Amino acid sequence: MVEIRVDKEKCDGCGECISVCPGSVYEFDDDGKSEPVRPEDCIECCSCVEVCPTGAIYVDVCE
Ligand code: SF4
Numbered sequence: 001m002v003e004i005r006v007d008k009e010k011c012d013g014c015g016e017c018i019s020v021c022p023g024s025v026y027e028f029d030d031d032g033k034s035e036p037v038r039p040e041d042c043i044e045c046c047s048c049v050e051v052c053p054t055g056a057i058y059v060d061v062c063e
């Protein structure tokens with residue numbers, strides 16, 4: 001499975017990754033930060049990495 005991590009310190013809760021992800025991988029956690037709750041649905045498009053304004057997202061196949 002793809003490894004996906006969100007740096008919660010960097011995430012500002014803009015929601016761009018949630019909007020752009022075709023696999024609905026992300027949801028907001030209780031702190032309003034993005035959480036990759038369905039990494040198994042990732043299609044490895046790398047859109048989330050590209051759209052995140054703070055560089056908070058790491059997806060191993062997008063390095
Ligand atoms: S790489 Fe694409 S499918 Fe995977 S989590 Fe990011 S936006 Fe979603």
Ligand code: SF4
Pocket residue numbers: 006010011012013014015016017018033034051052053054055056057
């Ligand atoms: S795009 Fe980046 S800053 Fe915005 S919610 Fe997603 S992880 Fe957080």
